[in-house]
Amino acid sequence: MNTTAAGEIILDIRHLSTVFKTDEGRLPAVTDVSFSLGKGRTLGLVGESGCGKTVTALSIMRLLPQPAGQIVAGRILFDQMDLVRLPADRMRRVRGGRIAMIFQEPMTALNPVQPIGRQLREMFLLHAGGLSPAAMRRRCIDLLQRVGIPEAQRRLEDYPHQISGGMRQRVMIAMALSVAPEILIADEPTTALDVTVQAQILALIDDLQQAEGMSMIFITHDLGVIAEICDDVVVMYAGQVVEMASVTRLFRTPRHPYTQGLLASIPRLEHPAKSRLETIPGMVPGLAEMPAGCRFINRCPHAFLDCKTPPPLVDLGDGHSARCFLYGSGRESGA
Numbered sequence: 001m002n003t004t005a006a007g008e009i010i011l012d013i014r015h016l017s018t019v020f021k022t023d024e025g026r027l028p029a030v031t032d033v034s035f036s037l038g039k040g041r042t043l044g045l046v047g048e049s050g051c052g053k054t055v056t057a058l059s060i061m062r063l064l065p066q067p068a069g070q071i072v073a074g075r076i077l078f079d080q081m082d083l084v085r086l087p088a089d090r091m092r093r094v095r096g097g098r099i100a101m102i103f104q105e106p107m108t109a110l111n112p113v114q115p116i117g118r119q120l121r122e123m124f125l126l127h128a129g130g131l132s133p134a135a136m137r138r139r140c141i142d143l144l145q146r147v148g149i150p151e152a153q154r155r156l157e158d159y160p161h162q163i164s165g166g167m168r169q170r171v172m173i174a175m176a177l178s179v180a181p182e183i184l185i186a187d188e189p190t191t192a193l194d195v196t197v198q199a200q201i202l203a204l205i206d207d208l209q210q211a212e213g214m215s216m217i218f219i220t221h222d223l224g225v226i227a228e229i230c231d232d233v234v235v236m237y238a239g240q241v242v243e244m245a246s247v248t249r250l251f252r253t254p255r256h257p258y259t260q261g262l263l264a265s266i267p268r269l270e271h272p273a274k275s276r277l278e279t280i281p282g283m284v285p286g287l288a289e290m291p292a293g294c295r296f297i298n299r300c301p302h303a304f305l306d307c308k309t310p311p312p313l314v315d316l317g318d319g320h321s322a323r324c325f326l327y328g329s330g331r332e333s334g335a
């Protein structure tokens with residue numbers, strides 16, 4: 001965790017809206033999402049499955065499934081560029097070297113029919129061409145060692161299916177780091193792993209983030225994980241930002257009823273992890289059935305008449321905001 005105060009902003013997402021074009025029409029996966037990532041900081045993007053976290057990340061990377069996924073509004077500012085409008089070839093360069101992403105299931109990103117060493121070498125060739133084969137091999141081994149892979153030299157010859165899920169995720173992290181990115185987007189990188197390995201991978205990511213001074217967006221459905229490694233949190237529900245704050249503030253004074261429900265559902269020893277939120281009955285609405293007002297209305301223990309109109313994000317001060325009428329209409333703060 002990085003404790004420096006919020007300073008320079010490295011990635012600024014403003015009013016991002018992304019839709020999927022389907023037979024049912026244009027379905028809103030991400031609606032008017034704004035947040036910024038501070039340089040050297042770790043921002044947690046949290047919400048239940050289906051809330052738009054991955055679509056937000058894929059929008060930033062411009063890796064939305066084509067042709068269905070489309071960014072229809074907003075800007076994504078990075079180093080004086082707007083990634084939404086960047087020509088494809090320049091975007092490829094950003095993706096290949098400056099912003100990297102790791103996914104929940106490394107098997108989908110690794111090539112099953114190539115040894116690990118060869119895949120790592122190809123990453124290096126793309127980004128650090130001109131190394132001799134011996135130097136390249138040395139770099140690959142170094143990298144595998146840095147992500148905690150034992151007997152790295154021998155692992156170079158292994159195929160992805162020959163190593164464990166935890167080791168595959170380490171290889172993915174190594175590949176992401178091989179390009180020395182300024183921003184790492186980690187999309188539920190530990191969700192598919194068992195609890196002990198999860199903790200090891202989290203610790204590894206946290207260490208590397210600090211050692212490299214990278215900025216990071218860490219995506220998870222588990223607020224407990226956020227507490228361990230993040231500085232700032234953005235809570236998403238049904239494609240919208242419903243609350244954001246520093247980690248300390250969010251855990252101390254959660255304002256949105258959804259965040260309160262997520263917090264109450266953090267697995268503890270005496271009540272083990274469940275896949276659904278037991279503290280908030282119901283489910284995230286599908287894209288074709290979004291309520292017109294507050295999207296949380298059907299699950300909210302506090303819903304009242306006003307909630308039939310869409311609540312604005314209300315500024316609560318100190319970088320804390322919540323999309324909820326319990327905290328006023330937001331008009332007085334200009335939000």
Ligand SMILES: Nc1ncnc2c1ncn2[C@@H]1O[C@H](COP(=O)(O)OP(=O)(O)O)[C@@H](O)[C@H]1O
Pocket residue numbers: 020022029047048049050051052053054055056065068286287
């Ligand atoms: N290719 C797609 N076509 C249509 N809808 C999609 C597609 N991918 C994702 N969605 C929908 O977009 C919403 C957000 O999905 P996603 O970003 O993957 O959620 P999260 O990562 O928070 O679990 C969900 O309702 C999901 O069903």
Ligand SMILES: [Mg+2]
Pocket residue numbers: 053054055187188
């Ligand atoms: Mg996802």
